[in-house]
Amino acid sequence: MSNIKSTNEFVIKFANVNGSGSASANQMFAKGVFRSGVPVSPKNIFPSNIQGLPTWFEVRVSEKGYLGRREGADIVVAMNPQSYNQDLMELNSGGYLLYDSSWKRDFKRTDINVIEIPLTKLCVEEFSNSKQRLLFKNIVYVGALSYLLNMEKEIYEILIKEQFKGKEKLIDPNVKALNLGYDYARENLKEICEIKIETSDKTKGMILTSGNDASGLGCVYGGATVCAWYPITPSTSLAEAFTDFSEKLRVEEETNKNKYAIIQAEDELAAVGMAIGANWNGARGFTATSGPGISLMSEFIGLAYFAEVPLVLFDIQRGGPSTGMPTRTQQSDVLSCAYASHGDTKHVLLIPSDPKECFEFAAEAFDLADRIQTPVIVLSDLDLGMNDWTCPEFKWDDTKLFDKGKVLHGKDLEEIENFGRYLDVDGDGIPYRTYPGAHPEKGAYFTRGTSHDEYAKYTEDGVVNARNLSRLLKKYQTASELVPNPIFKQETNTSSIGVIYYGSTEASMQEALDLLHEEGVILDAMRLRAFPFNLEVWEFIEDHDLLFIVEQNRDGQMRTLIMAEGGIIPDKLVSVLCFDGQPITADFISNKISSHLTGSPSKTAVGGK
Amino acid sequence: MTYIVKPKNHHPDLEKNELGLTRRDYEGSISSLCAGCGHDSISAAILEACFELSLSAHNIAKLSGIGCSSKAPAYFLNQSHGFNSVHGRMPSVATGANLANHEMLYLGISGDGDTASIGIGQFIHAARRQLNVVYVVENNGTYGLTKGQFSATNDLESKSKYGEDNLFPSIDLAAMAIQLEASFVARSFSGDKEQLVPLLKAAMKHKGFSFLDIISPCVAFNNHGTSTKSYDYIREHNESVSKPDFVPLGKEITTSYEEGQSVQVPLHDGSLISLEKLSKDFDPSNKASSLTKINKAEEKGKVLTGLLYINTESKDLKETLNVVDKPLNQLSEKDLCPGAEKLQAINKDLC
Numbered sequence: 001m002s003n004i005k006s007t008n009e010f011v012i013k014f015a016n017v018n019g020s021g022s023a024s025a026n027q028m029f030a031k032g033v034f035r036s037g038v039p040v041s042p043k044n045i046f047p048s049n050i051q052g053l054p055t056w057f058e059v060r061v062s063e064k065g066y067l068g069r070r071e072g073a074d075i076v077v078a079m080n081p082q083s084y085n086q087d088l089m090e091l092n093s094g095g096y097l098l099y100d101s102s103w104k105r106d107f108k109r110t111d112i113n114v115i116e117i118p119l120t121k122l123c124v125e126e127f128s129n130s131k132q133r134l135l136f137k138n139i140v141y142v143g144a145l146s147y148l149l150n151m152e153k154e155i156y157e158i159l160i161k162e163q164f165k166g167k168e169k170l171i172d173p174n175v176k177a178l179n180l181g182y183d184y185a186r187e188n189l190k191e192i193c194e195i196k197i198e199t200s201d202k203t204k205g206m207i208l209t210s211g212n213d214a215s216g217l218g219c220v221y222g223g224a225t226v227c228a229w230y231p232i233t234p235s236t237s238l239a240e241a242f243t244d245f246s247e248k249l250r251v252e253e254e255t256n257k258n259k260y261a262i263i264q265a266e267d268e269l270a271a272v273g274m275a276i277g278a279n280w281n282g283a284r285g286f287t288a289t290s291g292p293g294i295s296l297m298s299e300f301i302g303l304a305y306f307a308e309v310p311l312v313l314f315d316i317q318r319g320g321p322s323t324g325m326p327t328r329t330q331q332s333d334v335l336s337c338a339y340a341s342h343g344d345t346k347h348v349l350l351i352p353s354d355p356k357e358c359f360e361f362a363a364e365a366f367d368l369a370d371r372i373q374t375p376v377i378v379l380s381d382l383d384l385g386m387n388d389w390t391c392p393e394f395k396w397d398d399t400k401l402f403d404k405g406k407v408l409h410g411k412d413l414e415e416i417e418n419f420g421r422y423l424d425v426d427g428d429g430i431p432y433r434t435y436p437g438a439h440p441e442k443g444a445y446f447t448r449g450t451s452h453d454e455y456a457k458y459t460e461d462g463v464v465n466a467r468n469l470s471r472l473l474k475k476y477q478t479a480s481e482l483v484p485n486p487i488f489k490q491e492t493n494t495s496s497i498g499v500i501y502y503g504s505t506e507a508s509m510q511e512a513l514d515l516l517h518e519e520g521v522i523l524d525a526m527r528l529r530a531f532p533f534n535l536e537v538w539e540f541i542e543d544h545d546l547l548f549i550v551e552q553n554r555d556g557q558m559r560t561l562i563m564a565e566g567g568i569i570p571d572k573l574v575s576v577l578c579f580d581g582q583p584i585t586a587d588f589i590s591n592k593i594s595s596h597l598t599g600s601p602s603k604t605a606v607g608g609k
Numbered sequence: 610m611t612y613i614v615k616p617k618n619h620h621p622d623l624e625k626n627e628l629g630l631t632r633r634d635y636e637g638s639i640s641s642l643c644a645g646c647g648h649d650s651i652s653a654a655i656l657e658a659c660f661e662l663s664l665s666a667h668n669i670a671k672l673s674g675i676g677c678s679s680k681a682p683a684y685f686l687n688q689s690h691g692f693n694s695v696h697g698r699m700p701s702v703a704t705g706a707n708l709a710n711h712e713m714l715y716l717g718i719s720g721d722g723d724t725a726s727i728g729i730g731q732f733i734h735a736a737r738r739q740l741n742v743v744y745v746v747e748n749n750g751t752y753g754l755t756k757g758q759f760s761a762t763n764d765l766e767s768k769s770k771y772g773e774d775n776l777f778p779s780i781d782l783a784a785m786a787i788q789l790e791a792s793f794v795a796r797s798f799s800g801d802k803e804q805l806v807p808l809l810k811a812a813m814k815h816k817g818f819s820f821l822d823i824i825s826p827c828v829a830f831n832n833h834g835t836s837t838k839s840y841d842y843i844r845e846h847n848e849s850v851s852k853p854d855f856v857p858l859g860k861e862i863t864t865s866y867e868e869g870q871s872v873q874v875p876l877h878d879g880s881l882i883s884l885e886k887l888s889k890d891f892d893p894s895n896k897a898s899s900l901t902k903i904n905k906a907e908e909k910g911k912v913l914t915g916l917l918y919i920n921t922e923s924k925d926l927k928e929t930l931n932v933v934d935k936p937l938n939q940l941s942e943k944d945l946c947p948g949a950e951k952l953q954a955i956n957k958d959l960c
Contacts, residue, residue, distance in 0.1 A: 226709060258930065274701045276705060281710050
């Protein structure tokens, strides 16, 4: 047997019981790697359950910066006898299995290294409190790992101090547990593990945070004041992040009053209704939800589209259809968001690919919604939203002002003879609006979801209604010029074959392209960041004979959208689809593309692993 | 409905209020509701209340859902912004609008289908959150716009225009609102302007969830002999708990009622609502006695009208959420954006 030997490139998988307090210890482990200067990508694979079911935490460590998910683990920390068999299968040959040897076990695999630590016994001997005995097992294995991987133990001591700031009593027992593991490994497990962490500088200028935290912060920076939401995994943490950051950053000093209002609504319909009401009245309101919420909100989204009320909505996509896999990731709401609601509707989508973009797009979404007077949906997903990502730090330009769009205030109205809420004065399809209370005699209008003329009056005149619908199409054209451009991996196109992808797939794409490059396959790559598609998107498609579209859904929804919006012939677009609920891997992408190019040219490359 | 376009010229001798405005200045577009519709009388009462209180129409927002009632906001207060939203969802839109700018007066106009069926969830939660809104249900016991189906406020065993029996008991929205701690609950009749206008005026001055269940007969589908929401039935079975009179702040308090028989309730801004007590055991500030009174009237087949419940002590939503006094829609970048320096500190926390 040859042991896996690696420095700063490996995957470690923690198998725990849900509700056992493992998540924070595992997160601490990942943060320790990040603080060692090595990029890290932790992924929490959790059940829709509060206590008892198996849960996993995968950490990919990659100095090269490959932060997508990778199949197979090099180290497994097996803390859950329920899932031993499965966990064992996922351990690569030559890898390391760390388990609680308080109860010894024969794992019947001769091609792996078994690392025995009697975690329960150590904790029972050291701690008298039964809760501590249970919780500290997690900290003990972090301590042991820091020795096994040759990390600086001090990093974890500092992390413990930071984590329990304000609850100082908890610091000492946690540090004790850390040392317990570290010392046990030093005394009993010398030179057993050939996977190491070596201090590096690759996380300089980087942060470790989740997309939802970043989006919540982006809403604060973007000037959102009204947040109405209904709890749903995986979007809940976005509203909670907005709450936390608002409490820290948005309380008026003199009065101790809030410069924001947050309501946990009675359902998703009310949540989006509140956000629409706030925006109609000139404040920046938003809601956050997931696929089922989009279904519920669709009627209101149609109203905001047709009545031209700005609205910002975050869809943190999860596995569908129906209730689906609430704790697994997918990109399967692309079509339901792009065309949400009955009748002819099209919505602006922003598709971030890392927390930094989540922050930026969240703030920008409010400007775009106000500028275009329409719903803007930020399309994230569970993997991006709930997991911590290593990404460049947030930046803000203090000279930036909010773009509130075309709003006529009292003074403006004084000078205007003829105000029509839906008049296309500038020829870009975007009309002027007024806030309630703007002027005693001018500017009032009746907002409605029924057909209306340029002056917001109800009309059943089909020609007038068609004229309005056509203007909305013109506005949508204008929107395509305002939304973020696609990002290209190459400066100029060099291949006749291209790949199109979006969102959290970014994490695996560079690695996939590098793997293909090793095989001699060179592809041009474009990452979509928004809908409607702009000219650059269409030019890229035009410039290539064959395009792979990599998505995390079953039906190739972005491919359908591209075909529908651009009249692109289906033969030119080949889907690469992963929809098993796990984040897509570089191996999956490169294998599917490679096998298509080398002779199994099915029109779709479908499936999970 | 009338097809006569209203002339824009005003008679020079029209009565003017404190703002120098006439009733004509509070008008809306021409109603497209049926001639004799109770809703039009309610619109007229709202207009009258706003005129008498000398309210600036542009500082009022009119919000509604879907249905005949929800069309009504177009027929009064042309200088107010209006929002005809989606069916049963007016309360959420009103909540968002109110949070954006608490300084305006929000008139929520709904119907019995809009509130007691599709929108009952939002109604309940707006009431329990004490949203500062005047919430009017124009209650005709029927789905008028879809031609006469029963609504959930229609009485058990009452007949439709087509002779069908209503198989299910009715929902009493006023009783429900009291249960939910709505801080102002009244019931009235669209045809009783004397009672309705003072109640509307008081509701407009009340801070918190002001609910008015206004029986408003549907002349087209629910005004026949067997209806319990017809003009005739309501006139015969109306039992009033109080005859209200509204006294705005700063005006000399005069009431037409004898001392001892009237009770005066001060509202948040110091204005008073005077109620003539018709019943000795009735106290509008006691939840339990209000509910008992409603139930007793119902047993007798009576519709209890007047101010049924009031609580002037409760906090409204804005206060509960501890929101700043400056309206949120008037806060600038300086107020809202924490800036680059704070962001750098946040970055540091995330390393």
